[in-house]
Amino acid sequence: MMASEPIDDVVAWSNTQVPWRQDCLRRLAIANDLSESDEAELLGMIKHAAGFTLAETPPTADPFTKAHFSGGSHIPIVLKGIANIAGVNRLVANASLDFCPKALTIVYGRNGSGKSGFVRILRTACRTRIESAATLKVLADVYGDGKGALSADIMIDAGAGDVPIAWSPGMAAAPQLGQVAVFDTASAQLYVDGGNKIRYLPFGLALPHRLNGVCLSFKAALEAEQKTAVGTKISLATVTFLTIRETAAQKFNRTVTKATTDAAIAKASAFSEVDDARLTEVTGILSAGSTAAADMTNLVSWVDTLAIECATAETGLSDEALAAAAALKSTAVSAREAAKLAAGALFDDEPLAGVSSESWRKLWRAARDYSVTEAYPERAFPVLPADAAGADCVLCQQPLLPDGAARMQRFQAYMDDTLDTAATTAEQAVVDAISALPAFKQLTAADFAERVEQIRSRDTGLADALTTFQASVIARHAEAKARLVGGAENDMPAMASATEAVKALATKLADEKAELIKASDAEQRLKLESEKAELEDRKILNANAAKLITRRDLMVTDAAYTKALALVATTGITKRANELLDIHLTSAVVSQFDAERERFEIKHLKIGLARKSGQTKAEFEVNPQTTLTKITSQILSEGEQRALALAGFLTEVALTDGSGPIIVDDPVSSLDRERSAKVADRIAEEAGKRQVVVFTHDMVFFNELCRAADEVGIDPVTVVLFSDLDAAGKVDPAGMGWKGLNVAKRISNIKNRFAPMPKLHATSPADYEYAIKGLYGRLRDTYERVVEEVIFCDIVRRGTDVVQTQMLRYVTLPDTLAVRFHEGMSRANTHSHDNPASDTVPVPRPEEFQAHIAELEQLIADFKAAKDLAEAARPQMKPKK
Structure with a gap:
């Protein structure tokens, strides 16, 4: 491509963009350790393709330094809640949920209470393994008109206060919400059969994949530009020859490269008028020589006869002859x-x-x-x-x-x-x-048109003239006959003379016949055919010289793109990335996965992880390690599948770059109670590292999760959802149901409910009596829960079939504490039962109730102190881990 004629599609490389692209390509050249000559050649081709002169000074190279590889990790977010929900499922208008910004939030609700509606929104907005649009689809209320738009606000805090992220079905995911991982039943199946795929890697190991991402973006841009600038244009600029042969012109055409000069093209495609005349001459000789002698003799004879007929026609059908015919008829x-x-x-x-x-x-x-x-x-x-x-x-x-x-x-x-x-x-x-009218056998013969075509190959003008002459002869012949029989006289167009031209053709054919005799020699004929081929192909090349220049220029541009694409090749980077993964991460993933499986007691399953890496990410897929089937869900029970899915999810979470929030929906579905307790322990442990939100309908699991959270020092925030005939997703302002509260929360609940009691005692003793009686009933329930939780250390709990025998060593019941427990329990029974109307049991005053609560709290503290003393008295025993 000439500097003054840059291809339109390559102009994008010019002007202010070229220095930037050159700089990027120079950096890639340095990163790929190209030689200075290779680098200079690449930049030179790009400049040439863009219309720049090679004399320009390239920009100064800026080698990669450690600063170029700085972290740049995402800003951690806190998931604050979801609000202003509209049109989703049966959720109440403007439904909302608030999440604990730290540690653990437990959302409890019975079946149909609206939990799934919240989770469906979150899994479409956050990170999930589900990729099926049908599965991710969020429906409106199928029992309503379904006309309203679906929307919600997902509240996050990235360090600058609460920020709402608007959500609607099908919207592009917000980058910040990519930190939030969601696990539910649908994604669980993918973890089992689809594999556990770690999408984010620690920065150091993610760098090669990110570099691949940059290279791929460069590649995509370069390929798009290359397609526009070059594409199929090179093939369209190819010179087409009628016959493929080894002529100098065709050899040159095949060897045109980006280095071919304009002078070389001009020299190879030169074709003068002298060359054209010689081509016509040689073609005629070979054409005649290819005709049998008899055919040539026949053609010469026909032309000679035709010359006689032309002469006869010119005299016998002249205007004078026609006038004489008319006069003869008139005389008769x-x-x-x-x-x-x-x-x-x-x-x-x-x-x-x-x-x-x-x-x-x-x-x-x-x-x-x-x-x-x-x-x-x-x-x-x-x-x-x-x-x-x-x-x-x-x-x-x-x-x-x-x-x-x-x-x-x-x-x-x-x-x-x-x-x-x-x-x-x-x-x-x-x-x-x-009778004497001439017959003109040749001019009226059936093969006259074919004969004319034979003449046309030698003399197009004569062929056209003969065709016209023939029509004139036929018309005049008919006119002469018509005049002789007495018909009306018609004006006849002038008849051009063809006799001399036909005679000249006859002479030319005689010369060709002589050349034919010469060309009958095999050696001489081969030379003529070779000369003809060279002249024909050079004539074609001359007519397509502009194509040769265009193709050469396109090759220059294409070579520049090819060189640039070679610089952004990802094969070597991918190979190195996989090596680094195997060295630094594969063992960590497998170890983490094994640890998670051991926590859930599914280590006996012959299930492992196998690395499967791509250009921009590393994946660790579930490997059932069996030849019977590759579908894990066809091997395992539903409970084992759920435990395996949780292990995969938690492995990913543990090794994910950052510590983003996680949302877990119904984690213990199909699990037995023993594994449910282990899941609760694992989730509580994870809540100590990141924000965790759990949705559950299982009251026993709810209690297990609260217990596990308490053991690791976490006070979980609980939310209770319920539904009625109108809508779902309603939040119970009273919080968790009484059965789900432990001793501490029950005491807290009683204190909160007691707060208005002193004022009520002063204004309405009857209402006070009714309310305080209920609080004593709650106090009695709390004493009963103290038996499970405090005295017997949750060794046996109602609603579970787990017996923690190792906790027996912490059980102690001194007599004084037993008496105090009996007295407190009796008091609660007395004031919660229906007493006689004689008022023999007075209603405790507010200050008395406060004292009774304080006595329970002190009793619990003393029980814990007694346990510590008992444990200290037997130093030889070590607790089992």
């Missing part, structure tokens, strides 16, 4: 009219009209011929009675009477008359002229 007509006038005066008295007419004269001639040949041979016609006895009429074959004989004599006298003889002679001249 005039002579006959004169004879008719004479006959009219002679035969007016005959009995029949029409004597002397053409038909009558035919009848007379027929009678005469019959008489002299058959009736009266060798006798002059007409034979009259005076000439021969018994002479009969040759027409009626009756004896001629005197009147008939006289009439026959008059008729004969008329036929011998000078006027009739002249007319007859003139008419015969017309007949003879018609």
Whole structure:
């Protein structure tokens, strides 16, 4: 491509963009350790393709340094909640949930309470393994009109306060929410069968994949530009030859490269008028030589004959000849009219009209011929009675009477008359002229058009002239005949002469015939054919010289792109990335996965992880390690599948770059109670590292999760959802149901409910009595829960089949504490039961109830102290881990 004629599609590389692209490519060149000459060649090709001169000074290289590889990790977020929900499932209008910004949030609700509606929104907005649009689809209320738009606000805090992220179905995911991982039943199946895929790697190991991402973006941009700038244009600029052969022109065409110069193209495609004349000459010789001698002789004979016919036509059908034909016919007509006038005066008295007419004269001639040949041979016609006895009429074959004989004599006298003889002679001249019209066998032959095409290969002008001449001859021939038979005279276009041109062709053909004799020599013919091929291909190359230049310029541009694409190749980076993964991460992933499986007691399953890496990410997929099937869900029970999915999810979470929030929906579905407790322990442990939100309908699991959280020092925030006939997703302002509260939360709940009691005691003793009676019932329930949780250390819990026998060593029940427990429990029973109307049991005053609560709290503290003393008294025992 000439510097003054840059390809339009490459202009994008020019102007202000080129220095930037050159700088990027120089950096890639340095990163890939290209030699200075390779780098200079690449930049030179880019400049050449963009129309720059190679004399320009390239920008100073900026080698990669450690600063270029700085972290740049994402800003951690806190998931604050979801609000302003509209149109989703049966969720109440403007439904919302608030999440604990730290540690653990437990959202409890029975089936149909609306938990899934919240989770469906979150899994479409956050990170999930589900990629099916149908599975991720969020529906409106199927029992409503479904006309309203679906929307919600997801509240996050990235360090600058609460920020709402608007959500609607199908919207592009917000980058910040990519830190939030969601696990539910649908994604669990993917973890089992689809594999556990770690999408984010620690920065150091993610760098090669990120570099691949940069290279791929460069590659995509370069390939798009290359497609626009080059694409199929090189093939479109290819010179097409009719026959593939080893001529100099075709060899040059095949060897054109980006280095081919304009001078070389001009030299290889040079073709002058002299060359063109020689090509025509050689073509004619070989064309003639390829025709059999007999065919050439036949062609020469035909042309010679055609020349004679042309000459005949030019004289016999000239304007003068046509005028003569018309005059001849006019003379015959005039002579006959004169004879008719004479006959009219002679035969007016005959009995029949029409004597002397053409038909009558035919009848007379027929009678005469019959008489002299058959009736009266060798006798002059007409034979009259005076000439021969018994002479009969040759027409009626009756004896001629005197009147008939006289009439026959008059008729004969008329036929011998000078006027009739002249007319007859003139008419015969017309007949003879018609018969004498030339036939023009060649000009009217069926193969005339084919013959003309043979001439056309030698002389196009003559072929066209002959075609016109033929049409003129046919028209004039018809006109001549028409004039001779008495037709109307038509004006005829002038007839151009073709005789001399045909004679010249005949001479030329004679010369070709002589050349044919020369070309019959095999060696001489090969030389002529070779010369003809060279001339033909060079003529084609000359006509397509502009294509050669265009193709060369496109090759220059394409080479620049190819060089640039080689610099952004990802094969080496991917290989190195996989090596680093195997060294630094694969063992960590497998170890983490094994640890998670061991926590859930599924280590016995022959399930492992196998690394599967791509260009921009590393994946660790579940490997069932069996030849029976590759579908893990067909091997494992539902409980084992759920445990395996949780292990995969938590492995990913543990090794994910950053510590983003996680959302877990129904984690213990299909799990037995023992594994449910282990899941609760694991989630509580994870809540110590990151924000965790759990949705569950399982009250026992809820209690297990609260217990596990308490053991690791976390006070979980609980939210209770419920539904009614109108809608779902309603938040119970009272919080968690009483059965789900542990001792501490029950005491807290009682204290909160007691807060208005002193005021109520002063304003309405009856209402106070009713309310305080209920609080004593709650206090009694709390004493009962103290038995499970405090005295017997949750060794056996209602609603579970787990017995923690190792906790027996912490059980102690000193007599004093047993008495105090009995007294407190009795008091709670007394004031919560229906007492006699005689008022023998007075209603405790507010300060008394406060004292009773304080006594319970102190009792719990003393029980814990007693346990510590008992444990200290047996130092030889070590707790099992």
